[in-house]
Amino acid sequence: MSESVKVAVRCRPMCSREKQQGCRNVVTIDSLSKCCTLENPSANGNLTGGKVYQFDAAFGSDSSTELVYEDVGSVIVEAVLHGYNGTVFAYGQTGCGKSYTMRGFIERTLEHLFEATSTSSTETRYLALLSYLEIYNERLRDLLKEGTGETLLMLKEDTTRGTYVAGGLREVTVKNAAECARLIEQGDKKRAAAATKMNAASSRSHAVLTLALEAIAINDNDKGGSNAIRRGRLHLVDLAGSERQTRTGATGDRLKEAASINLSLSALGNVISALAAGNGRHVPYRDSKLTRLLRDSLGGNARTLMIACISPSDIDAEETLSTLRYAARARCIKNKPIVNEDPKDALLRQYQLELQRLRKLLESNDKINDSKDLELEIDVTEREYNEEVERLRKECENSNLSAKKLREELDILRSRYENDNGKTTLHEGEPVIDELDREREEKRRKKREAAKQEVLRRLEKLTIGGEALDNNELRKRREKRRKRLQALAGVLEASSQDGGVFQVYGQLRSTEDALKRMAKRVRQLEAEAADLQASWDAERRDLLRRELLTSQLCDAMIPHLRPGCPLRDVGSVRASATWSEELNRWRFPDASSYITLPPTFVQLRDGMVNTVTIPGTTSKADLNNNNNSNNNSGNNGKEDFKTTNLMSTNEISTEETNDDKNKKKDTTKKLDIADTYFRRNRIDTLLARVKEAKTFEIGNRLSKSGGSEDTTLPINNNYLQLNALNLQSSAPVISESNVYKPSQHPRPVHGHSTRHAWTIDDNPTNRTYGSFVTNMKKNPPRILEALPSYPQGNGQLVNNPFRFNERIPSRFDQNDDQRHEQQHEQEEEEDEEEEEEEEEGKRREHRLLNLDRNFHSSNTS
Numbered sequence: 001m002s003e004s005v006k007v008a009v010r011c012r013p014m015c016s017r018e019k020q021q022g023c024r025n026v027v028t029i030d031s032l033s034k035c036c037t038l039e040n041p042s043a044n045g046n047l048t049g050g051k052v053y054q055f056d057a058a059f060g061s062d063s064s065t066e067l068v069y070e071d072v073g074s075v076i077v078e079a080v081l082h083g084y085n086g087t088v089f090a091y092g093q094t095g096c097g098k099s100y101t102m103r104g105f106i107e108r109t110l111e112h113l114f115e116a117t118s119t120s121s122t123e124t125r126y127l128a129l130l131s132y133l134e135i136y137n138e139r140l141r142d143l144l145k146e147g148t149g150e151t152l153l154m155l156k157e158d159t160t161r162g163t164y165v166a167g168g169l170r171e172v173t174v175k176n177a178a179e180c181a182r183l184i185e186q187g188d189k190k191r192a193a194a195a196t197k198m199n200a201a202s203s204r205s206h207a208v209l210t211l212a213l214e215a216i217a218i219n220d221n222d223k224g225g226s227n228a229i230r231r232g233r234l235h236l237v238d239l240a241g242s243e244r245q246t247r248t249g250a251t252g253d254r255l256k257e258a259a260s261i262n263l264s265l266s267a268l269g270n271v272i273s274a275l276a277a278g279n280g281r282h283v284p285y286r287d288s289k290l291t292r293l294l295r296d297s298l299g300g301n302a303r304t305l306m307i308a309c310i311s312p313s314d315i316d317a318e319e320t321l322s323t324l325r326y327a328a329r330a331r332c333i334k335n336k337p338i339v340n341e342d343p344k345d346a347l348l349r350q351y352q353l354e355l356q357r358l359r360k361l362l363e364s365n366d367k368i369n370d371s372k373d374l375e376l377e378i379d380v381t382e383r384e385y386n387e388e389v390e391r392l393r394k395e396c397e398n399s400n401l402s403a404k405k406l407r408e409e410l411d412i413l414r415s416r417y418e419n420d421n422g423k424t425t426l427h428e429g430e431p432v433i434d435e436l437d438r439e440r441e442e443k444r445r446k447k448r449e450a451a452k453q454e455v456l457r458r459l460e461k462l463t464i465g466g467e468a469l470d471n472n473e474l475r476k477r478r479e480k481r482r483k484r485l486q487a488l489a490g491v492l493e494a495s496s497q498d499g500g501v502f503q504v505y506g507q508l509r510s511t512e513d514a515l516k517r518m519a520k521r522v523r524q525l526e527a528e529a530a531d532l533q534a535s536w537d538a539e540r541r542d543l544l545r546r547e548l549l550t551s552q553l554c555d556a557m558i559p560h561l562r563p564g565c566p567l568r569d570v571g572s573v574r575a576s577a578t579w580s581e582e583l584n585r586w587r588f589p590d591a592s593s594y595i596t597l598p599p600t601f602v603q604l605r606d607g608m609v610n611t612v613t614i615p616g617t618t619s620k621a622d623l624n625n626n627n628n629s630n631n632n633s634g635n636n637g638k639e640d641f642k643t644t645n646l647m648s649t650n651e652i653s654t655e656e657t658n659d660d661k662n663k664k665k666d667t668t669k670k671l672d673i674a675d676t677y678f679r680r681n682r683i684d685t686l687l688a689r690v691k692e693a694k695t696f697e698i699g700n701r702l703s704k705s706g707g708s709e710d711t712t713l714p715i716n717n718n719y720l721q722l723n724a725l726n727l728q729s730s731a732p733v734i735s736e737s738n739v740y741k742p743s744q745h746p747r748p749v750h751g752h753s754t755r756h757a758w759t760i761d762d763n764p765t766n767r768t769y770g771s772f773v774t775n776m777k778k779n780p781p782r783i784l785e786a787l788p789s790y791p792q793g794n795g796q797l798v799n800n801p802f803r804f805n806e807r808i809p810s811r812f813d814q815n816d817d818q819r820h821e822q823q824h825e826q827e828e829e830e831d832e833e834e835e836e837e838e839e840e841g842k843r844r845e846h847r848l849l850n851l852d853r854n855f856h857s858s859n860t861s
């Protein structure tokens with residue numbers, strides 16, 4: 001039947017160092033409910049919530065080792081007395097009381113064991129063998145070995161013996177607790193220990209003390225040696241503690257030891273996790289010597305007790321949590337302990353067989369040859385045999401005879417005796433001896449029998465059992481313990497026999513377990529939900545702050561915008577902004593100016609003509625502004641108007657037009673404001689369309705395409721680079737100092753350019769069109785040349801009568817209905833353009849020509 005690994009938690013008291021540091025207690029032990037609660041010390045030092053773990057037993061700082069042993073340890077030792085394998089191991093971080101606990105356990109275990117054997121019937125003989133080894137830096141070392149040399153110990157596995165140590169581990173036959181204590185003390189002196197910042201006597205190795213106990217009933221001779229032999233084996237393991245270099249301050253050898261310790265402990269943790277998970281998962285026993293040695297104890301043939309040692313202080317909370325987690329997992333490990341009956345390699349089995357054999361020989365030794373030679377031979381054999389036995393006895397009495405050696409000695413003795421005895425045995429059909437001879441033979445036989453009995457007595461002296469039968473006090477104590485354990489076993493047996501009750505109990509347990517698991521899961525999910533909520537809140541706060549920053553930036557920037565700029569009204573821009581899934585960005589309402597077509601004929605008022613002269617350029621009036629296309633240039637009508645005013649104020653020379661001759665003469669050097677203005681808007685319109693995800697194609701063809709931000713297109717073997725950023729700016733302001741010469745073609749630019757402007761001539765003197773919007777120098781778009789309305793030839797602009805101070809109606813000057821209507825028209829127009837791009841280009845050129853012609857004809861008339 002399988003049973004779980006039993007787990008007890010023990011919390012040590014605060015040490016003086018922790019008290020000095022002002023550490024707080026974060027561990028609460030409830031022995032009744034067997035629960036251990038670890039509080040969670042929050043950053044500000046307050047105790048918040050806590051994790052609760054339930055075990056098979058829980059001991060607080062005021063619990064003595066005696067109590068711990070009686071509650072959970074004695075059951076394991078009692079099981080060993082009955083032939084089970086048992087393991088007790090202490091687990092936990094460095095300095096949390098593992099060695100302290102195990103030392104107390106070893107002491108009480110030895111007392112318990114020898115109390116049991118000494119008060120048992122004399123007819124049951126026990127053979128106790130003690131071995132003590134350590135695993136230091138992944139090497140096995142015999143702590144009971146005499147001398148300085150080191151033997152190479154290896155771990156081997158056997159189907160019948162399980163995992164065992166090969167290579168000559170010393171096993172000492174022990175008879176009492178004092179003898180064991182002496183040997184253990186001897187071994188402890190050899191064990192690696194050193195001071196660290198966290199423990200003045202820190203174990204630097206894992207120590208495994210093994211006590212093998214064989215038991216045999218010797219009263220039943222009739223059965224001819226078939227008495228059952230039971231062999232129990234108890235491992236008492238004091239593990240080295242897990243440690244952090246930063247806290248222990250380990251360097252050099254200590255650091256190397258710590259690495260090895262942590263490695264093997266993590267292997268142990270992995271084994272525990274794999275066993276706890278079950279589902280036939282691979283268990284990595286072979287990852288370390290420790291896990292190989294404990295293979296039977298974890299998931300195998302053993303009754304196992306794990307004592308999770310923890311520290312109460314808040315500075316160790318993290319390690320304590322880890323220990324508790326592993327301990328909780330270990331509870332899920334299932335072992336399959338069985339009584340080890342008649343093990344083939346039991347030493348007592350050999351003794352027993354030997355005794356039976358000798359008895360048989362004595363009994364069958366009735367017919368003996370009476371010849372003198374035979375007598376002599378028998379005497380010699382007997383003497384030799386006695387000498388051997390005497391030597392053997394001495395060695396055994398010294399208690400230092402290893403089991404292996406003893407076995408070998410016995411084999412030799414037995415075979416030699418058999419040979420000698422065979423020679424002296426009389427066979428049937430031999431001459432019958434007379435009466436005298438028979439008497440003599442009887443005497444010899446008695447003598448031999450006495451000698452054999454002596455051998456048996458001496459052999460029996462190696463074993464123990466019944467020595468303290470007359471010690472009433474010891475017997476009472478033993479009886480008390482036995483009864484308590486019997487009662488406990490009885491209760492368990494009764495509950496298991498009562499199938500119905502057991503079944504109901506089992507169902508209740510499984511339901512309770514399921515509920516506990518669900519409650520735990522709920523707590524986990526709640527914690528996760530709280531975490532998520534907190535992170536969302538933080539994110540939301542961050543977003544709100546960013547929004548606030550944006551608003552603040554807007555507020556700060558608005559005063560710097562020109563009066564009339566539609567972007568000043570952030571509220572309405574926000575309200576009318578729409579989200580574009582395609583572009584993955586917000587679309588703002590059209591912020592460009594909306595200017596109606598100028599009259600084909602402008603009546604001059606008071607004969608005033610406002611003109612601007614642009615040296616080196618000529619232009620025809622461009623009245624092609626009736627196409628209210630979507631223009632995201634960022635300039636609006638008002639702004640353009642203002643710009644125009646500005647230009648006229650600063651750069652445009654106004655003249656009285658009284659003198660018609662002068663007027664005519666100057667017409668070639670003057671730029672009509674409306675012409676310039678409209679031309680620019682015309683250009684802006686075209687460029688804005690390009691920006692609306694359209695690219696120019698060769699031959700001034702507009703086509704819809706994804707395009708790249710910078711598009712270079714060849715026009716008349718030159719290249720025009722369009723940049724989305726540039727397209728947002730308005731047409732350049734023309735000044736006298738910065739003159740654009742269409743004949744000067746800019747240097748071709750291939751591929752992407754880092755320039756944020758129109759491609760310009762490298763010659764600084766030719767860098768024209770300094771924009772008032774940006775400091776970036778911008779050359780005029782080459783597309784101007786492609787337009788029929790753009791001045792060709794010597795660049796002289798034609799006078800365009802236009803009232804300078806006449807306000808140009810802007811899109812924003814219109815009422816909402818008008819605006820909406822125009823917007824609607826604009827959209828429709830755009831749709832049409834998409835369908836007939838080529839057609840539209842031609843149509844527009846044609847219209848431009850017409851308008852131009854009309855304008856000129858009206859102007860000249």
Ligand SMILES: Nc1ncnc2c1ncn2[C@@H]1O[C@H](COP(=O)(O)OP(=O)(O)OP(=O)(O)O)[C@@H](O)[C@H]1O
Nearest residue numbers: 012013094095096097098099100199202203240241
């Ligand atoms: N239950 C306890 N009651 C009183 N003192 C204790 C208790 N447990 C441990 N101590 C003390 O704490 C100190 C450290 O204990 P111990 O050496 O057993 O730790 P450890 O876990 O074996 O450490 P390491 O892994 O480094 O060997 C010792 O001085 C020990 O006396």
